[in-house]
Amino acid sequence: MSKTFASTGDLGEKTVTFAKLGEGAYAYTAEGDPNTGVIIGDDGVMVIDTQATPHMAHKVIEKIRTITDKPVKYILMTHYHAVRVLGAAAYEADNVIASRLTYEMIQERGQFDYDSELGRFPRLFEGAESIPGLTWPTIVFDGKLTVDLGNRPVEIWSPGKGHTQGDTIAWLPDQKILYAGDLVEYGATPYTGDAHLADWPATLDALRALKPARLVPGRGDALMTPDQCEEAMAMTQAFISDLFTNAQKGREAGKSLKETYDAIKLAMDPKYGDWVIYEHCMPFDVSRAYDEAGGMVRPQIWTAERDKEMWAALNDG
Template identity: 25%
Template sequence: MPAETPFTVPLAPGVSAYIQPDGGWCLNNAGFVTDGDRTLLIDTAATLPRARALREAVLASGAPAPSLVVNTHHHGDHTYGNCLFAPEAIIIGHHACREQTIAAGRQLHLVWPEVEYGEVDITPPALTYSDTLTLHIGDIEVRLIHPGPAHTLGDSIVWLPEQRVVFTGDLVFNGGTPFVLMGSLEGSLRAVERLRALDARVVVPGHGAVTDPGVYDTVEGYLRFLDQLATTARRKGWTPLEAARAADLGEYARLRESERLVANLHRVYAALDGEPVDVMAAFQDMTVLNGGRPVACHA
C-alpha cells in the first residue's frame, strides 16, 4: 500500500466516509451507516487486503459488521471486496450493476494482472432495484437513486436526506478526471443535475476527498469540454488519440488521470457511431497517451 493510509471521516451521527488517498486508479472511497445494531456499507475495495482494512475500520468505530452492502456500480475497485462481506451481508445494487458485475468477471485482473488482489470471488448484488429503493438503518433513511446510464449503466446515488449527505460513487471524482468510458456523456450530465437537485451539504465522491456540491461545477465543466472537443475533432476526422494529443486541457490539466481523456473520447465516438465501445482499445490508447507507460492501478 502507498504511504498514505486510508482513514475514516465522521459526517453525521451514525454516518462515516472511508477515504483511500490519493483517490487514483483503484483507490476508491467507501462509507458506512449504522444505528449501533445494524450497519450498511457503501462499496468495498479493489483487493481483499484493502477490504479487510475497511472491515476493521468499521468495527473499530464501534459499529457491528455490515449486514447490508450497497454497490454504487460494478467496477472492481467498488465490488471486488463484496466476497469478504457476503453471505453474512446482503449485496444490493441496481439491476444493471448485477448484470455488469457478472459479465465483467475479474475485470481488474484483465487490465492489471500484476496486482495482488487475493482470492477474489466475484459476488454480484443479490438484491436489485430499477429506479429507487429506500432502506432504513434505525432512524436513518437511505435512498438509492438510479440516475440512468452515466458513469456506467448501473450507477446508484446513495442519498441520506435528513443528514444531507450523498455518496456519489464515480459519478464524481474530486481532483480526478471524470470517466465515462463504460457509460454515457449525456447521461453523466443528467446525473450531475440530479445530484444538484438533492441539495446535499456533504458530498462523498467515488474517489478523492470529501467535499461539497461545488465539485459538481468541475465535473460538469469537464464533461461539456469533452463534448465540444469530440464534436470538433470528429468534424476534422481525427481519431480519439489524435484528438487527445492535440487537446489543450486548460483548467482541467490539474486533474489527475488526464489520460482518461482519450478513453472518454472513445465513448463519445462510439455513441455517435451507434457502436459498442472497445474498452481494451481505449485502455491501450491511454497507455500511448501516457508516453508508453501503462495506466497504473495503485491498489
C-alpha cells in the same frame, strides 16, 4: 510506451482518512484512491463500495471496528467496476445491493473488467489472491429502494446514466448526505471509459437538485459544506461537457482518434492536468468520447489486451 501504462507507476502508499459526516455517516478516503462509504444504524452497517480486494477491505473493517461492533448487513455497489466491488467477501454481509443495469453489466463484462483493472491498478489490488471471484448482488432493484438500518433509513437511487449505465447513489435525507459514487469526483479525473457522456450532465443535475450538505465522491476528500458539494458536482459536469464537446468537434472535422486525442489533451491539460489520475484516464476517456460522438451508444468492452493496444496507439502515435 512513451508513458507508464495506466497507474502501474503509482506505487506510493496513501494516507487514509476516516471522516465523520454526520450521525452514523462516515467516509473512508485515501488521497484520490477509490472511496468507501459507511453508514451505521441501530441494527447494523451498510458499506458503500468495498475496495478492490478482501485484503484491502480489511483496512476499512479496522476503521469500522473502532466505532461499532455491529454486523455489516448490506453492501451497496454504486456500479460494477472491479476496483470498487471485489473486496466484498471480507465483510460477510447479509446482502449485496445493485441496480438491475449494474447486474446486467456484471453478466456482460464483469470478468473482462476484473482482468482489465487488475492490470491498470497494481497497488489498489494488493492481495489480489484473496479475491474469490466476481461480486454478485443478492438484491437487484429498479429505480429506488429504501433500506432501514435501524432508525436510519437509507434511500438508494439510480438517478440516470453517467459513469456507467447503472450508477447508484445512497442518500440520507434527514442529514442531506450524499454518497455519489463515481458520478461525482473531487480533484480527481472522471473515468469515462464505460460512460454515457450525453446523459451524464442531466444525471448530475438530478443530484444537484438534492442540494446535499455533505457528499462523498468516488475519489477525493469527503465534502463538508454545501458549497464544496456544489463545486464538486459542477467541476465534474464541466469536465464531462468539455470532453464530449471536443470529441464531437474532432468527429465533425473528420479527425482520427489519435488526432482527436492530441487536440483534446491540448485543450484540457491546462484546466484539468493536475487532477488525480488524469494521465491514466485520458486515453480511456477520449476513446469512449470519440466512440459516442460517432454514434456508438453502448460502450465497447475493455479487455486487458484492448487497454494496452489503445494506450500504445495514443501515446506512441
